[in-house]
Amino acid sequence: MRQINVALVGNPNTGKTSVFNSLTGLNQKVGNYPGITVEKKEGVTKLSRVLKAHIIDLPGTYSLNASSLDENIVIELLLNKNDKDYPNVVVVVSDIENLKRNLLLFTQIKDLGLPTILAINMADRMDRKGISLDIPKLEEQLKTKIALISSRKNTGFDKLKNLIANYKQLSTEACCNASRVDPEYFGNLKKTFPDQNTYKLWLVITQDANFGNLDRNQIKSKTKSFEPKSQSELKRLQQKEIIARYTFINDTLKQTLTKDINAAKGLRASLDRLLMHRIWGYLIFAVILLLIFQVIYDWAAYPMDLIDESFASFSEWTKNTLPAGQFTNLIAEGIIPGIGGIVIFIPQIAFLFLFISILEESGYMSRVVFLTDKIMKKFGLSGKSIVPLVSGTACAIPAVMASRNIENWKERLITILVIPFTTCSARLPVYLIIIALVIPDKSFLGVFNYQGLVLLLLYFIGFGMAVFSAWLLHKVMKTSQKTYFVVEMPNYKVPLPKNVLITVVDKTKSFVFGAGKIILAISIILWVLASYGPNDKFKNAEDIVNTEVKTENLDLTQEELDTKISSYKLRHSYIGYMGKGIEPVVQPLGYDWKIGIAVISSFAAREVFVGTLATIYSVGSENEETIKKRMSKEVNPVFGGKLFNLASGISLLLFYAFAMQCMSTLAVVKRETNTWKWPIFQLVFMTGFAYIVSLIAYQLLK
Amino acid sequence: MSIADLKSGQKATITDISSESIPLKLLEMGCLPGNAVEVIKIAKIKDPLYLNINDTFLAIRLETAKDILVKLIDQ
Numbered sequence: 061m062r063q064i065n066v067a068l069v070g071n072p073n074t075g076k077t078s079v080f081n082s083l084t085g086l087n088q089k090v091g092n093y094p095g096i097t098v099e100k101k102e103g104v105t106k107l108s109r110v111l112k113a114h115i116i117d118l119p120g121t122y123s124l125n126a127s128s129l130d131e132n133i134v135i136e137l138l139l140n141k142n143d144k145d146y147p148n149v150v151v152v153v154s155d156i157e158n159l160k161r162n163l164l165l166f167t168q169i170k171d172l173g174l175p176t177i178l179a180i181n182m183a184d185r186m187d188r189k190g191i192s193l194d195i196p197k198l199e200e201q202l203k204t205k206i207a208l209i210s211s212r213k214n215t216g217f218d219k220l221k222n223l224i225a226n227y228k229q230l231s232t233e234a235c236c237n238a239s240r241v242d243p244e245y246f247g248n249l250k251k252t253f254p255d256q257n258t259y260k261l262w263l264v265i266t267q268d269a270n271f272g273n274l275d276r277n278q279i280k281s282k283t284k285s286f287e288p289k290s291q292s293e294l295k296r297l298q299q300k301e302i303i304a305r306y307t308f309i310n311d312t313l314k315q316t317l318t319k320d321i322n323a324a325k326g327l328r329a330s331l332d333r334l335l336m337h338r339i340w341g342y343l344i345f346a347v348i349l350l351l352i353f354q355v356i357y358d359w360a361a362y363p364m365d366l367i368d369e370s371f372a373s374f375s376e377w378t379k380n381t382l383p384a385g386q387f388t389n390l391i392a393e394g395i396i397p398g399i400g401g402i403v404i405f406i407p408q409i410a411f412l413f414l415f416i417s418i419l420e421e422s423g424y425m426s427r428v429v430f431l432t433d434k435i436m437k438k439f440g441l442s443g444k445s446i447v448p449l450v451s452g453t454a455c456a457i458p459a460v461m462a463s464r465n466i467e468n469w470k471e472r473l474i475t476i477l478v479i480p481f482t483t484c485s486a487r488l489p490v491y492l493i494i495i496a497l498v499i500p501d502k503s504f505l506g507v508f509n510y511q512g513l514v515l516l517l518l519y520f521i522g523f524g525m526a527v528f529s530a531w532l533l534h535k536v537m538k539t540s541q542k543t544y545f546v547v548e549m550p551n552y553k554v555p556l557p558k559n560v561l562i563t564v565v566d567k568t569k570s571f572v573f574g575a576g577k578i579i580l581a582i583s584i585i586l587w588v589l590a591s592y593g594p595n596d597k598f599k600n601a602e603d604i605v606n607t608e609v610k611t612e613n614l615d616l617t618q619e620e621l622d623t624k625i626s627s628y629k630l631r632h633s634y635i636g637y638m639g640k641g642i643e644p645v646v647q648p649l650g651y652d653w654k655i656g657i658a659v660i661s662s663f664a665a666r667e668v669f670v671g672t673l674a675t676i677y678s679v680g681s682e683n684e685e686t687i688k689k690r691m692s693k694e695v696n697p698v699f700g701g702k703l704f705n706l707a708s709g710i711s712l713l714l715f716y717a718f719a720m721q722c723m724s725t726l727a728v729v730k731r732e733t734n735t736w737k738w739p740i741f742q743l744v745f746m747t748g749f750a751y752i753v754s755l756i757a758y759q760l761l762k
Numbered sequence: 763m764s765i766a767d768l769k770s771g772q773k774a775t776i777t778d779i780s781s782e783s784i785p786l787k788l789l790e791m792g793c794l795p796g797n798a799v800e801v802i803k804i805a806k807i808k809d810p811l812y813l814n815i816n817d818t819f820l821a822i823r824l825e826t827a828k829d830i831l832v833k834l835i836d837q
Contacts, residue, residue, distance in 0.1 A: 123790045161792055161818050292782065302789045306797075306816075328819075338807050430821045433810050437823075443810070467785060544826050545810060546788050549819040 063104075063112045065145055066224055069134055069169065070153035071162050072120035073423075073550035075181045077101075078211035078559050079153050080117040083221075090566050100133075102145075107225040116145055122161070124168045125298060126267055128464045135267065138172060139260055149175045149227035151220070155182045156191055157551060159317065163309045164302065166202070167236040171259040175230035176204055177223050183208035183216060190320030198316040203231045212556060236308040238262060241300045266294055331552050335427045345428055352415045353516050358509075360407040364492075367407075368688070371400030390587060394675060398583025401489075401671025402576040408492075409485045410568045412454050417563040419450075421555035429547050439527050440534025442466050442545055445475040449526060452482035453519065454567065456725040459484075460732055467544055474533045476732055480725055480742060481526035481718070483519045486666040490716045491518055493670055497692055498709030522717055529745075578665050586661065586675045589635040597632040601625055635676070649715065649751070650708030650758040652696065662721045669716075707761035711754040718750035763834070765811065765827040771803040774832035776815075781829035788826070792816030799832060 070076040080088070084103025101117040118137065119130035126132045137143055138150070150169055154162030159180065170176050186192065199206050205223045209216030223230075238259050239246030250258050335341055379392040419425050425447055433443025444466045452459035459479045466472040483491075495511050502510050597604065605625045609616060616624070630636050639653030646656040658672040677690040694703035720726070726739040733739075768774055776795050784793075793799075797816040809824040 122787060125786055125790070127785075127787060158818060160816060161790075164790055295782075295786075298786060299789055302786070303794055306792065306794055332802070332812075336807065336812070430807075430810060430812065433821070433823070434807070443821075467787070544785050544788075545821075545823045546785060546791065546826075547810075547821050548791065549812065549821060 061110060061112050063114050064107075064148040064224075064227070066113045066115045067137060067145075067147035067150045068115060068117045068153055069138075069150060069165065070120060071122050071155075071158065071165060073548060074120070074153050074155040074158070074162060075211055076120060076153040077117060078556055079151075079179065079181060079209065080115065081556075081558055081562055082211045082214060082217055083113075083115055086562070088562075090570070105221070107221050111225055113221075113224055114145075116147075121165065123165055123302075124263055127467070130464060132267075135263060138169065138174065139263065147174065149177060149224055149230065151177045151179050151224065153179050153181055156180055156186055156193075157182070157189060160306075160309055160313055163202075163312075164305050166204075167234075167305050167308065168238075168259075170203065171234045171236070171238055173232045173234070173257050173259075175227045175232055177220070177227070177230065178202060178204050178206045179216075179220055180206060180208050181211060184210040184213045192318050194316040198312070201235065201312045201316065203233050203235045205230060234259070236305050238301050238304070241304050242297060245297075266298055328551055332427070332549075335424065336430060341427070341431050345431065348419075350516065352412075353519060354508075354512050355415075356408055356411045358512070360411055363407040364404055367400065367404045371396060371403070375400075386591070389591065390584070393591075394584050394587030395580070397674040398580050398587075398671050399576075401583065401667070401674055402572060402580070404670075405485065405489050405667060406568055406572065408488055409454070410564050412485055413564045413567045414560065416451055416454060417560045418555050420447075421553065421559060423550045423552045425450075426547060426549050430549065433545060439531040440471065440474045440537075441478075441527075441530050442468065442471040442475070444545070444547060445471065445530075448475055448479055449482050449523065452479045452484060452526075454485050456480050456482070456484050456722060457728050458567075460725065460728045463732075467546070470534075470537060473733065473738070474530050474537070476729055477533060477738060477742060478526040478530045480720055480722065480746065481522050481529065483522040483717070484666075484722075486722065487518075487522075487716050489667050490662075490669045491515060491713060493688060493691065494704065494709045494712055496688060497704040498706050518713060518717055521714075525718060578668070582661050582668050583671050583675050586635065586657075586672055589638070590630060590633050590676055593629070593633045594637065595632070598629055601629040601632065604628065630676070648758070649754045650711045650762060652694075652703055654694075655703075655708075655712070659715070659721075662716075663723065665724065666716060666721050707758050710761055711758035714757050715750045715754040718746055718753055720746035720750075763832060765799060765801070765813070765822075765830045765832055766824055768799075768801045768832065768834075770801045773798060773800045773835045775799070775835055776830060777833050778831045779829060780831055784826070784829055788822070791820055792818050793830060798835070799830075 068076055068080055080101065080103065083105045085105075087105065088101060088103030090099055090101050099119075103115050103117075105113050105115060107113050116137070118134045121131040121134050124135055124138070126135050137145060137147070140146060152162070152166045152169060154166065166176065166178055180193075193208075195206055195208070207216050207220040207223055209220055239250075246258055246262070249261050253261055335344060375392045375396040378396060379388060382388040382391070419428075428446050428450075429443040431443075432446045436443055436445055445463070448459040448463045451462055456479050459482070460476050463472050463475045463479070466475060492515075495514050499511050499514050504510055504513065592598065602625055605621070605628050609621065609624075631640075635657055636653070639657045642656045642660065643653040646653070646659065651659065654673065654676050657676065658669045661672045662669045673691060677694075691704055692702065695701065696703045696705075696708075720743045726743060729739040729742065730736055763774075764780075765774070776793065776797050776799055778795055779789075779793075793815050799816075800814040802812040802814055802819070810821040811824060811827050812821050813819070
């Protein structure tokens with residue numbers, strides 16, 4: 061079967077990803093572009109019995125003048141004929157209500173001489189919005205074929221697929237030629253590079269980015285003779301280009317589009333009036349957040365308990381069924397609790413992404429950007445920082461990347477630096493288990509669960525700290541760059557269940573497999589370190605303990621004796637010695653050496669904490685119990701009493717709230733800021749701060 | 763006058779952009795001389811400004827709005 065490449069491009073908020081989902085169904089995969097962290101979505105769809113289409117969903121962009129890494133991807137692919145994904149045909153997805161603006165990008169792509177189809181999405185809304193279009197005339201003016209589609213009603217896709225399959229019949233002529241902006245300059249370009257598309261050259265010359273196979277310096281060396289262009293002149297030409305394109309578009313639409321203005325208003329205006337109200341708007345946002353966290357806490361508890369118990373009994377079953385030996389121990393004590401430590405978080409992460417994607421899809425998130433800009437500006441942030449900060453509650457890594465659309469570098473840098481303070485889902489497992497251990501399961505006013513409130517409070521602490529340190533950075537950092545802020549207010553939409561579902565599945569999957577790998581590896585390493593010791597004390601643990609019991613004439617049951625032996629073993633294993641080594645550092649915070657090990661291994665990823673304790677506690681124990689039960693049984697080695705009490709619990713919660721414990725985030729920050737300076741700053745500042753706060757909390761509470 | 767001087771609900775035509783450093787993105791979204799702009803009447807938040815420019819709904823900060831000059835449309 062023959063396969064062609066199709067590139068989906070379009071403005072943000074046009075439903076491009078819904079179109080992609082409708083075309084490919086679940087037949088898609090999400091990866092990364094090589095070397096950078098921009099998500100690459102691709103999928104396959106069958107066009108006919110002999111033809112398949114490999115579809116790439118490119119990042120949303122308003123034009124081919126790239127101002128971010130995401131937008132560079134679009135240009136890079138469209139300019140590079142040698143890329144294996146270079147499209148045979150481009151589908152520009154546009155939505156009916158913003159056709160005018162969407163066509164800007166369309167005319168630019170058309171100028172590149174690529175076969176281009178215009179897919180007008182949300183066509184089902186035309187009647188309701190009082191819009192009518194003269195399609196044949198529009199096709200003629202734009203020199204293209206048009207498919208009216210609706211990803212909501214799932215209509216028009218047969219036509220679109222048909223157009224894609226017959227892409228060879230599409231015109232490759234430009235509909236609005238950029239060279240009309242400065243005929244002399246573009247004429248010279250053409251003369252110097254007769255084999256190249258002139259508009260392509262123009263894009264390469266004007267972009268800040270360098271593109272793989274097209275060397276800008278090489279082009280510039282040849283254009284020197286007629287190069288009039290200082291940076292500001294180039295910029296003025298770019299502005300003229302946009303104006304020329306809009307003139308063309310306005311003329312075209314005047315002939316082809318009619319709009320009954322009376323039908324246009326309605327839902328947007330009334331929802332805006334409520335959601336963007338200067339009092340109600342903020343209240344509603346607060347209530348939505350509160351609801352989300354209550355729901356995450358309450359709903360996810362049931363599947364989580366179930367998972368915890370199933371893994372415990374699965375582990376026991378393995379131990380009793382497989383032949384006894386070190387390998388069985390590795391599986392039952394290392395691998396299964398390790399995997400359990402990952403799987404248990406799936407419900408919460410799925411719920412969190414469910415809500416975040418609903419907020420984004422519905423158009424509500426942009427209203428929050430609007431509402432918060434003025435406040436955020438005072439702290440050196442932008443309203444747009446709210447999206448990274450809220451999605452930072454899922455994971456700091458995509459959040460750091462989501463800061464790319466903040467136009468101002470200083471605001472963007474501050475956002476990146478403070479994101480790790482927001483409570484990411486990796487902290488959630490630590491919080492949940494500690495809260496369950498030290499906070500009473502009672503209600504306040506009969507409605508709000510204390511445990512849920514503490515969780516919410518932790519989210520506020522994280523967020524407050526993010527804002528406070530942003531303010532500090534804002535005061536310290538100086539910049540002369542003028543700030544600006546442009547944000548589109550998209551129409552309200554009922555989120556498509558399919559889109560939401562796909563996002564939830566994607567993100568959860570990438571958590572399980574991304575973080576999961578690290579957690580599993582660490583669990584195995586920990587098991588090995590806990591199951592072997594550097595000297596004879598470990599090997600002869602039973603004899604030593606037995607002799608000790610005899611000489612001191614202790615009267616112990618078999619069970620007590622076993623516990624004594626296994627804890628002696630653990631103390632003299634590799635991990636025991638390592639733990640003892642760091643104990644002086646963590647003791648003032650109220651932790652024993654086991655927690656110390658868990659905290660240290662959390663620097664690979666925070667969620668490792670629970671898995672680590674699960675592994676350490678399960679080594680050598682006979683009965684398989686849930687992680688929670690084991691932790692509540694632990695006794696403080698120095699002072700006696702429960703190890704996890706209010707003081708040590710709060711100290712741990714605060715430590716996890718503030719410390720920078722995620723290698724992946726550090727790596728992403730390095731990549732996004734292009735220097736090690738900022739990630740190292742985060743590591744030192746956040747962890748140092750966490751240590752001090754936890755120390756104070758423990759010493760006051762104990 | 764500039765967009766910053768418009769009252770909510772007022773419509774105007776963009777006449778000029780007085781700053782060299784106006785972001786290209788704003789132009790791409792249709793903020794160009796000749797196009798119509800309306801300050802949307804909602805909650806009394808003045809900064810950022812909620813605008814309808816050339817049928818695109820967007821928000822910009824007051825300081826940027828000062829750089830976009832307009833002429834009021836008689837109603």
